[in-house]
Amino acid sequence: GAVVSQHPSRVICKSGTSVKIECRSLDFQATTMFWYRQFPKQSLMLMATSNEGSKATYEQGVEKDKFLINHASLTLSTLTVTSAHPEDSSFYICSATRTSGGAYEQFFGPGTRLTVL
Amino acid sequence: KNEVEQSPQNLTAQEGEFITINCSYSVGISALHWLQQHPGGGIVSLFMLSSGKKKHGRLIATINIQEKHSSLHITASHPRDSAVYICAAGLNDMRFGAGTRLTVKP
Numbered sequence: 001g002a003v004v005s006q007h008p009s010r011v012i013c014k015s016g017t018s019v020k021i022e023c024r025s026l027d028f029q030a031t032t033m034f035w036y037r038q039f040p041k042q043s044l045m046l047m048a049t050s051n052e053g054s055k056a057t058y059e060q061g062v063e064k065d066k067f068l069i070n071h072a073s074l075t076l077s078t079l080t081v082t083s084a085h086p087e088d089s090s091f092y093i094c095s096a097t098r099t100s101g102g103a104y105e106q107f108f109g110p111g112t113r114l115t116v117l
Numbered sequence: 118k119n120e121v122e123q124s125p126q127n128l129t130a131q132e133g134e135f136i137t138i139n140c141s142y143s144v145g146i147s148a149l150h151w152l153q154q155h156p157g158g159g160i161v162s163l164f165m166l167s168s169g170k171k172k173h174g175r176l177i178a179t180i181n182i183q184e185k186h187s188s189l190h191i192t193a194s195h196p197r198d199s200a201v202y203i204c205a206a207g208l209n210d211m212r213f214g215a216g217t218r219l220t221v222k223p
Contacts, residue, residue: 034211038158044205046211046212091158093158099208103209107162108152108159110158110159111159111160113158
């Protein structure tokens with residue numbers, strides 16, 4: 001089956017630094033990639049929608065200058081948390097969509113746990 | 118009020134029991150997803166539904182578009198089914214329920 005990977009799986013950084021998270025579709029070209037955030041004991045929240053070669057679409061309340069998304073190819077999207085602060089500590093998950101023969105599928109990455117000290 | 122409501126929040130069952138998790142949504146949608154999240158955090162997409170019923174192994178998902186309601190059933194539950202089950206409404210703008218934490222005891 002299709003696989004989506006994320007790197008790193010876990011990162012700890014100091015307040016004020018920037019952190020880049022990669023999301024890759026390993027055996028298919030992803031039409032669209034999504035980024036989600038999950039705080040402890042809460043459900044996922046969609047942060048942004050990323051289409052290859054175009055600017056990401058951010059959900060209301062998500063700062064586009066703080067959460068930079070680059071979708072350089074059909075298999076790679078990156079999320080950079082700039083000037084991270086402790087309140088940015090969260091579980092970040094990406095997903096990638098594949099459309100084939102009219103069928104739509106969405107595959108989730110394993111997530112990246114960010115801890116900002 | 119959340120756009121996607123799940124019930125119950127927590128569910129404990131004995132191995133072998135039939136389990137039902139419910140999801141109601143208030144938004145118009147083109148699809149509804151059932152996801153499984155294990156303690157490590159990784160998410161697996163179980164089903165995507167736009168109508169009717171789907172079955173995969175011991176898992177069955179149904180949706181009633183008119184009533185804006187979906188159910189996930191697990192037959193002959195097993196301890197390895199213990200996870201958080203999340204209902205998500207929508208296709209490219211998914212809205213997530215709070216999740217149902219299922220514990221199946223041997």
